[in-house]
Amino acid sequence: MNAQTQALKQRAKIQTASVSSLWRVALVQAFVKLDPRVLLRSPVMLVVELTAVLTTVLCFVPNPAVDTAVAVQLALWLWFTVLFANFAEALAEGRGKARADSLRAGSQGLSAHRRKAGGEFETVAASTLRKGDVVRVQAGELIPGDGEVIEGVAAVNEAAITGESAPVIRESGGDRSAVTGNTRLVSDWLLVKISVNPGESTLDRMIALVEGAKRQKTPNEVALDILLIGLSLIFLLVVVSLQPFAIFAGGKLPLVFLVALLVTLIPTTIGGLLSAIGIAGMDRLVHLNVIAKSGRAVEAAGDVHVLLLDKTGTITFGNRRCSAVYAAPGVSSKELAEAALLASLADDTPEGKSIVEYLRGLYPMVEPARTEIEAIPFSAETRLSGVDWxxxxxxxxxxxxxxxxxxxxxxxxxxxxxxxxxxxxxxGGTPLLVTADGKLRGVIHLKDVVKPGIRERFAELRQLGIRTVMVTGDNPLTAAAIAAEAGVDDVIAEATPVKKLQRIRQEQADGKMVAMCGDGANDAPALAQADVGMAMNDGTQAAREAANLVDLDSDPTKLLDVVQVGKELLVTRGALTTFSMANDVAKYFAILPALFASLYPQLGVLNVMQLASPQSAILSAIVFNALIIVALIPLALRGVKVKAASASSLLARNLLIYGLGGIVAPFVGIKLIDLLLTALGLV
Incomplete structure (x- = not known):
């Protein structure tokens, strides 16, 4: 127990050190990002930085209407606002880069045994491998790159990529032939044909994704940027027009106050956190073991209406499996089990293996060695297989x-x-008759087995308003049986690649956002056409290249999590935009009456906050503006949780929590800050 406690303490120290290092790096990056060329990506925060520069300059210009100490405080808080917005973005980037560094560390110095033209093998650096190269991987070695198994059967530990510690079986000629670079062989050997060139592997894509190097703004982010720029221009015109009003009334407003007022009115809250929200969303996707080739796919996932899923390998395991055996009259269950097991003992097909596995669990028996039996392989002519023993x-x-x-x-x-x-x-199943010594023993029921838990996940998708459609090449009878078991809403039987494309285009023509899950080469056209195309990592290379999302766990129900992340991104941006804009209502009541009370005494009735002075009003609003970004950083990184509900319910919840909260919070916060500043004698 003592050793275990020490191990836990050591792990906690490592985690604490990692978090501490992450914060230090983010703090440094917050200052690096003050470069205006970097801030061009966030126009709102660029405006805040320019006003901070101007306010800093005005601190050195004597103005009897403004205490120098107040001007200095305003400048410091404006710089604080920019720095914390940069800090939030750097923190989100840092979390992804830490994961990228750990992924990259595992691939450095990796070597490979490449087959030469003469059939011999040479040891080369994994970075020199090209598409089409054939490599041999032994137990204990790392697979040097993404590829397809062309010979051998082995257990592979994919924890370095997927986080799943249990080894998975990879073999040639089946649905589980795809292997991922930087995963470790734990048994036997494999001959792998490399399917990508350097820089294009799953690992490279993950590193590029989490580092954000190839991440571009999505249409939603671009639209939100345009909105924020528009609002900033509107408030700039409002602030510029205030000085003429003041002069007309026989007074004059200090320039430093007008500059500070501009910052409090423009949507600095969402402007400062927008980048952090997007980066954090992509980071959450990586933690789900899903690689997104574009941010557009993640955004689109939040608006999906229809989900098409290929049956084989996606909804079902892809291979028919033994689900039951039925004995002929006068034959005991044990006699049937013994005959069926022996007839399948030399059958190396997935179906044959499933029969042996099923019957071993029901009726254990002493099995003959493979050398003692004469295997009769299946042939298209006889349509039989078995053994003589x-x-x-x-x-x-x-x-x-x-x-x-x-x-x-x-x-x-x-x-x-x-x-x-x-x-x-x-x-929809396949009956196989079993015979022994010329006598009928019974029948084996082979069926395409639906993956566990998939029905429940489809029910969750239905609650989110997403309709599921199963796509299969099976006949309508078989398709209907599997569709009923899986719990999908609709089914397309005897589907061809053309049929899949037609259905997707029809749904898109009706204004629906369509997602497609698949793993086969025949799914590639549909995956490319869909708004969101998610390929299974253990599927074909053609499917992975056509899709804009790749699930490393090969779990079709993962799309529910992707949809959840997409909705969280959209809702989080909407929530913080609502909060930021609602803030302006309170700021108007906080600042404008205080600024114009001496010029227009009638405005005194609007001074509901009863702030101490114009200087206190401006400074309190600036302080609140900065601190609210700090308070909302955890929400931006975590995202607003989305529950299954209608769009109207989500909108009502958003307005109630973030709209009303955006109005009430500044009234309370600015008043408390005003009292504190006055009590400390800072104004």
Whole structure:
């Protein structure tokens, strides 16, 4: 227990050191980002910096209407506002870069055993590998790059990329043939054909994504920037027009007050946190083990109306699996299990392996060694497979082929077994008859197994207003059975790539945002056409290249989490924009009556806050403006949580919490700051 406690303490120290380092780097970057060329990405904060510079200059210009101490405080708080907005962005970037550094560290100095033209292998640096190169990876070695397994079966630990500690099986010729660079082989060996060039691997994309090097602003961010710039220009005109009004009334407003007033009125809150919100959203996506090739896909995920999912490998496991066995009349369950297991013992197909796995759990038996049996492989001519062992003949196969093998007609099959065969076929499954020494033993039910938990996730999508459509090449009967089990809203049976494209285009023509999940080469056109295309990492290379999202865990229900992140991004920006604009209502009541009370005594009735003086009003508003950004940094990084609800309910909640809160908070905050400044004698 003592050793465990020490380990926990050591881990806590490491985490504390990491967080401390992250904050130090972010603090330094906050000053680096004061470069106007950097702040051009955030026009609102560029305005704040320019006003901070101007206010700093005005501190050295004597003005009897403004105490120098107040002018200095205004300048300091304006600089504080810019620095903390930069700090929020740097902190969001730092979290991603820390993850990128850990990913990059694992790939440095990696070597590979590349096959030469003569068939021999040479050791080269992994960075020199090119698309099409073939490499050999042994147990304990790291896979040097993304590729497809062309020979071998092995367990792979993908924790370095996906975070999943349990090894997964990768083998040639199946649905699990894709491997990811920087993952470790824990058993056997693999021959891998590299599928990408340097700089294009999954690891490279993750590093580029979390570092933000290739991240461009999404249309939503661009639109919000335009809104913020428009509001800033409007308030600039308002502030500029105040001086003529003051002169007309026989007075004059100090320039430093007008500059400070501009900062309090423009939407500095959302302007200062906008970049941090976007970066933090992409960071949350990376932590879900989803690679986004564009921010547009994440934004679009928040507005998805229809989700198309390929059945094979996405909704189902992709390989038919044994789900039940039914014995013929007069045959015991144990006799059927023994015959079926022996008939499948030499069958290396996924179906054969699933039969062995299923029956071993039900009826353990002493199995013969592979060297003791004569394997009869499946062939298209016989449509049977099995083994000959100890003078016994065990076979399994298609109904008609198995009956012909033992010399039975279809009408001679016992009625109870015949009904089970028909029931399996009508449910979309595949019946395989089992025979032993020329006698019928029973039937095996093979079915395309729906992935666990997928029905519940589809129900959650339905609550978010997203309609699910299963796409499959199966006949309508089989498709309907699987669709009912999975809980999808609609199904497209006997689907071709053209049919998928037509459905997506039809939905888009109706104004719907469409998402598509797939893993096969035949899904590539639909993935490219969809607004949000998410490919499974263990799918084909064509699917991964066509999609704009790649799920490293190959879990189609992950799209629910992606939708959640997309909605959080949209709602967080909307919430903070509402809060920022609502702030202006309170600031008007705080500052304008105080500034014009001496010129227009009638405005005194609007001075509901009863602030001490014009100088106190301006300084209190500037201090509140800076501190509110600090207070909202955690919300910007975490995001506003979204629950399943209608758009009207979300809007009402947004207005109640952030609209009303944006009005009330400044009234309370500015008044408290005014009392504190007055009590401390700072104004």
């Amino acid at each position: 100890n003078g016994h003949v065990y076979r399994k196969g298609a109904v008609d082929a198995a009956l012909a093998f033992i010399g039975l007609e279809r009408g001679e099959v016992p009625a109870t077994l015949s009904r089970e065969i028909d029931k399996i076929a009508k449910s």
